[in-house]
Amino acid sequence: MAIAAEDFRYVTELVRDQSAIVLEAGKEYLVETRLGPVATQVGLPSIAALVADLRLRKTPGLVQKVIDAMTTNETSFFRDVSPFEHLKKRVFPDLIAKRKNEKRLSIWCAAASTGQETYSMLMLLKENFPELASWNVQYLATDISTQVLAKAREGAYTQLEVNRGLPAPLLIKYFKKRGLEWQVDESLRSMVTWREFNLAAKTWAPMGSFDLIMLRNVMIYFDLPTKRGILANMRRFLRPDGYLFLGTAETTISVDDSFSSDSFHTACYRLKAA
Ligand SMILES: C[S@@+](CC[C@H](N)C(=O)[O-])C[C@H]1O[C@@H](n2cnc3c(N)ncnc32)[C@H](O)[C@@H]1O
Helix, strand or coil, rough: CCCCCHHHHHHHHHHHHHHHCCCCCHHHHHHHHHHHHHHHHHCCHHHHHHHHHHHHHHHHHHHHHHHHHCCCCCCCCCCCCCCHHHHHHHHHHHHHCCCCCCCEEEEEEEECCCCCHHHHHHHHHHHCHHHHHHCCEEEEECCCHHHHHHHHHHCCCCHHHHHHHCCCCHHHHHHHECCCEEEECCCHHCEEEEEEEECCCCEEEEECCCCEEEHHHHHHHHHHHHHHHHHHHHHHEEEEEEEEEEECCCCCCCCCCCCCEECCCCCCEEEEEE
């Protein structure tokens, strides 16, 4: 299904307004391949009919389907490896030492997609820091897409998905076969609060304060003012001695100079005052 120029413009503005995701000229093919199935799903004959419906009614349900379709949800278990090494060798030992009196850790995964990053982190904690079993570990995982959150909550993955980055011993230990899929054990699933949250929202409701924030591979979709706004908000919710992880291709440099790099090898940052 091809998209007309003014329909493409309408979709890019809608997506930017609702999610801050920037779709540049030349991304018509992406909109066509992502919105064609949405049109079919809601019983409309073409993308033109879908856009006409959006213009006319802008029903929240349909807008959400469009936003869901236009997000890129690429993720995998232990993605990029080195951030998880840094978490294991430096971040958690440091946080556990600092929080040994309060025995409380608060973690936020802010673009959680289908959950592999969250479950990787929880397996890492279980495997390497058994002392946390008696701690109050709070884990919040959010995303703008209701569709990916439903899958994350379910924690069920295809063979292909578990083949991407999940070591076999962890698969055997923390997953159960469910039909053709592998489902994460309830003991891990019950540790997570999954919530819909738009990083591009103008105002952020109080979220609590976090020792560790994972904000990986999402800022690449935003323009500079949006990145600045998000990092300014993150500063409010990160404890002064906490850690912030971005994706490998992302940085706070030239975006927000209140952060400094914590590692040459991973995009791990801390507040300068820490
Ligand atoms: C490429 S995935 C990254 C997943 C995971 N953090 C990782 O690094 O593997 C990007 C995620 O960001 C989410 N996202 C995009 N725009 C967002 C927004 N405005 N607010 C919250 N999440 C958003 C998408 O739905 C998608 O699941």
